[in-house]
Every structure is written in structure tokens, then in C-alpha cells.
Amino acid sequence: MHRRTLTRLSLSGLAGAALAPAARAQPDYPAKPVTIVVPFPPGGGTDVLIRLMTERLGEALGQPVVVDNRPGATGSIGNDRVAKAAPDGYTLLAQASIIGVFPHMLPGLLYNPLRDFAAIGMIGETPTVFVVHPDFPATVLKDLAAPSRRKPLTFGTAGIGSPQHLGTERMVRELGIAAEHVPYRGTAPAVTDLLGRQIDFAAFSLSSVLPLIREGKLRALAIHRARRSALAPEIPAASEQGVDDAGSSVRFLLLAPARTPAATIARLNATLNAVLRVPEVAKGFADRGYEVIASTPEAAGADVAEQERLWAPVVRQLGIALTE
Structure with missing residues (x-):
């Protein structure tokens, strides 16, 4: 359309x-x-x-x-x-x-x-931001593909049908990443499990995890949209990594x-x-x-x-x- x-x-x-x-x-x-x-x-x-x-x-x-x-x-x-x-x-x-x-x-x-x-x-x-634990071996979205070929990855969001859920499902298909959704009832429990390495990566609203990114407790892989965010210009846009620029803000x-x-x-x-x-x-x-x-x-x-x-x-x- x-x-x-x-x-x-x-x-x-x-x-x-x-x-x-x-x-x-x-x-x-x-x-x-x-x-x-x-x-x-x-x-x-x-x-x-x-x-x-x-x-x-x-x-x-x-x-x-x-x-x-x-x-x-x-x-x-x-x-x-x-x-x-x-x-x-x-x-x-x-x-x-x-x-x-x-x-x-x-x-x-x-x-x-x-x-x-x-x-x-x-x-x-x-905007939606894709994040991993700092110890996870990924710095860009495409880095998720190789480990997913050995074993499907798990990703968390704040709930089924959320923009972050829908956007991640689209992203992993675009990049050939095997991943299973782990839905949570809100952002807080998903963040807790990501920090505890219970899930491999997650998609959250930038507003909910920007302090954790700034403190180095989470590593941001990309902002899911066509342009970077003025609030965190150091985080690349997913469109820079070959992902559809529609985004899931x-x-x-x-x-x-x-x-x-x-x-x-x-x-x-x-x-x-x-x-x-x-x-x-x-x-x-x-x-x-x-x-x-x-x-x-x-x-x-x-x-x-x-x-x-x-x-x-x-x-x-x-x-x-x-x-x-």
C-alpha cells in the first residue's frame, strides 16, 4: 500500500x-x-x-x-x-x-x-532496541545467525503481539536467524532473565533499557528503524545492517x-x-x-x-x- x-x-x-x-x-x-x-x-x-x-x-x-x-x-x-x-x-x-x-x-x-x-x-x-548480555558473542544482528544454526536462540519481549515481538519475528526471518519467542508479562521479568542469561537476546523499547545500556549491563545491537535515535546516536539503525527499515517503534x-x-x-x-x-x-x-x-x-x-x-x-x- x-x-x-x-x-x-x-x-x-x-x-x-x-x-x-x-x-x-x-x-x-x-x-x-x-x-x-x-x-x-x-x-x-x-x-x-x-x-x-x-x-x-x-x-x-x-x-x-x-x-x-x-x-x-x-x-x-x-x-x-x-x-x-x-x-x-x-x-x-x-x-x-x-x-x-x-x-x-x-x-x-x-x-x-x-x-x-x-x-x-x-x-x-x-524505538525498539535489540539487546544481548555483554558476554553473549554478538555485536551486530547478523552475529546471531551462526550460533542459531547450532541451536535455536531464545528471545524475550514484554508480551505476545507487542511491536517488539512482531518486529523481532520479522527481523529473524530476514536474517536467517533460528529463534524462539519467550513472551513475558512486561519488560521487568524479561530484563531479569536476560541479565541472568536465561534467554539469548531480547527486544525492548529503548525507553525501558537505555540506562542499562549506558551502564554496560546490556549490549545494544541495533535500533529497529531506518535511522538512529537522537537519544542514543551511538547505537546503529537496523537498516544499516541490512534489515527492512519499517521498524517496530x-x-x-x-x-x-x-x-x-x-x-x-x-x-x-x-x-x-x-x-x-x-x-x-x-x-x-x-x-x-x-x-x-x-x-x-x-x-x-x-x-x-x-x-x-x-x-x-x-x-x-x-x-x-x-x-x-
């Missing part, structure tokens, strides 16, 4: 939902507090990024912006709440663009990410219910991008291992559609079916 097609898809779905004629603009928006639903527990990446911005978002909008954590069912409880909320700009969703793949992993999903949301804009990104964005008025989406997008340009916000992101991404609603919608295009075939090939 070419970028032109992606843009059309986002306009007809995620971004275009805001253009529905049945929903008229609200000239006095916002006239009451705005709620951002985070479909994960407090303290996670999505929650941290949103809370770094809420005070300034509220100041810019002239109304309080509050966070409502609604964890559970792989994020579906919070996602479904926003999908069914009134399209008036007062109930928003903080998510990652990997939400575009959810219908392929979660049978019986009650919402459609490409149809039931209107994209407001991107927020930030943390986690990119966060803000969504509204479909049919939210275009004027409301535009106001929220302009406010979000202005807050992302505040130096203290950018520093807060960087200090936690995240890069700021500002975008148009169309670009954010296209990214969700692109994630579906990239990873739905991998999900089908692996037969991933998660239970909510």
Missing part, C-alpha cells in the same frame, strides 16, 4: 471521521474539563507521556485536562469507552498506533480502530471518537503540537527515553493504517489470537 493510499484511508476513517457533516463545530469549545482516557495502569509509557502534558494542555485550552486510567482487556476497556463516547471533544484516548493491528489479534473486538476514532495527532515515539498518539467536529480536532491538534514544542516537555520526554513527534491529524491516521498494513500479515502468519 502506497503512502497516497494510506492518506486516503486515514481521511476516510481516522482523520476523515472528524469531517462528518452531522457533527457541527462547537464555537465555545472547550466549555468544561477534557478527559484523556489512558487504557493502561498508571506509570506506564502512555500514562507518563500524557501526564507530562496535561497541565500545559489545560492552560492552553482554558479548561482542566484530567487523566482517566482504564486498564484491562489488553486496553480494550478504555478504547471501547472512547469509541462509544459522545463525539464532542471531551473524551479522548491516548494510545499507540499499533492499535491498527488489534482487530487481527483480538477476536470479537467491539470497536474498529480505523472506523471508530478520529486522529488528533502524534505525541511521541520510543512504539508511536503514541491522541484519538477522539469518530465524527468529532473538524474544528474541534483542529483546535486539539494545534494545542497538542504547541505543547510538544515546549522545551520542558521535550526534555521530560527525552529524560524518559522518548522522542517528541508532532504531526497533522492526517499523518497520525495514516500511521495507524500503516501499522495495520505492516503487521497484520505477521499476525496472521504467526496465528496470534489474544484473549481480552
Whole structure:
């Protein structure tokens, strides 16, 4: 699917939902507090990024912006709440663009990410990094191939169907590495087992392991995307090592219910991008291992559609079916 097609898809779905004629603009928006639903527990990446911005978002909008954590069912409880909320700009969703793949992993999903949301804009990104224990005999990704021919390697991620899982499955096939996935319930136990040499390598978000890389407790083989990260420019990009440059970064964005008025989406997008340009916000992101991404609603919608295009075939090939 070419970028032109992606843009059309986002306009007809995620971004275009805001253009529905049945929903008229609200000239006095916002006239009451705005709620951002985070479909994960407090303290996670999505929650941290949103809370770094809420005070300034509220100041810019002239109304309080509050966070409502609604964890559970792989994020579906919070996602479904926003999908069914009134399209008036007062109930928003903080998510990652990997939400575009959810219908392929979660049978019986009650919402459609490409149809039931209107994209407001991107927020930030943390790239995937492939890491090994310092004693493991590998300094680049291709070094994993030789030992895997003697015995399949094991790799850990924070969970089945995560961007890191899907990206690693694609990478090992590209480079001819025999490897078996060991899924964990979160990053912490996977890091513990990698440090203890219980698994051979792992794929994590850079934000979660950058301190361990800097301390020399883990060795980074590559960032899984087309370019290096400004947060760790010493780590080569996987594209420099012959790996497809699509990458498996986690990119966060803000969504509204479909049919939210275009004027409301535009106001929220302009406010979000202005807050992302505040130096203290950018520093807060960087200090936690995240890069700021500002975008148009169309670009954010296209990214969700692109994630579906990239990873739905991998999900089908692996037969991933998660239970909510």
C-alpha cells in the first residue's frame, strides 16, 4: 500500500471521521474539563507521556485536562469507552498506533480502530532496541545467525503481539536467524532473565533499557528503524545492517471518537503540537527515553493504517489470537 493510499484511508476513517457533516463545530469549545482516557495502569509509557502534558494542555485550552486510567482487556476497556463516547471533544484516548493491528489479534473486538476514532495527532515515539548480555558473542544482528544454526536462540519481549515481538519475528526471518519467542508479562521479568542469561537476546523499547545500556549491563545491537535515535546516536539503525527499515517503534498518539467536529480536532491538534514544542516537555520526554513527534491529524491516521498494513500479515502468519 502506497503512502497516497494510506492518506486516503486515514481521511476516510481516522482523520476523515472528524469531517462528518452531522457533527457541527462547537464555537465555545472547550466549555468544561477534557478527559484523556489512558487504557493502561498508571506509570506506564502512555500514562507518563500524557501526564507530562496535561497541565500545559489545560492552560492552553482554558479548561482542566484530567487523566482517566482504564486498564484491562489488553486496553480494550478504555478504547471501547472512547469509541462509544459522545463525539464532542471531551473524551479522548491516548494510545499507540499499533492499535491498527488489534482487530487481527483480538477476536470479537467491539470497536474498529480505523472506523471508530478520529486522529488528533502524534505525541511521541520510543524505538525498539535489540539487546544481548555483554558476554553473549554478538555485536551486530547478523552475529546471531551462526550460533542459531547450532541451536535455536531464545528471545524475550514484554508480551505476545507487542511491536517488539512482531518486529523481532520479522527481523529473524530476514536474517536467517533460528529463534524462539519467550513472551513475558512486561519488560521487568524479561530484563531479569536476560541479565541472568536465561534467554539469548531480547527486544525492548529503548525507553525501558537505555540506562542499562549506558551502564554496560546490556549490549545494544541495533535500533529497529531506518535511522538512529537522537537519544542514543551511538547505537546503529537496523537498516544499516541490512534489515527492512519499517521498524517496530512504539508511536503514541491522541484519538477522539469518530465524527468529532473538524474544528474541534483542529483546535486539539494545534494545542497538542504547541505543547510538544515546549522545551520542558521535550526534555521530560527525552529524560524518559522518548522522542517528541508532532504531526497533522492526517499523518497520525495514516500511521495507524500503516501499522495495520505492516503487521497484520505477521499476525496472521504467526496465528496470534489474544484473549481480552
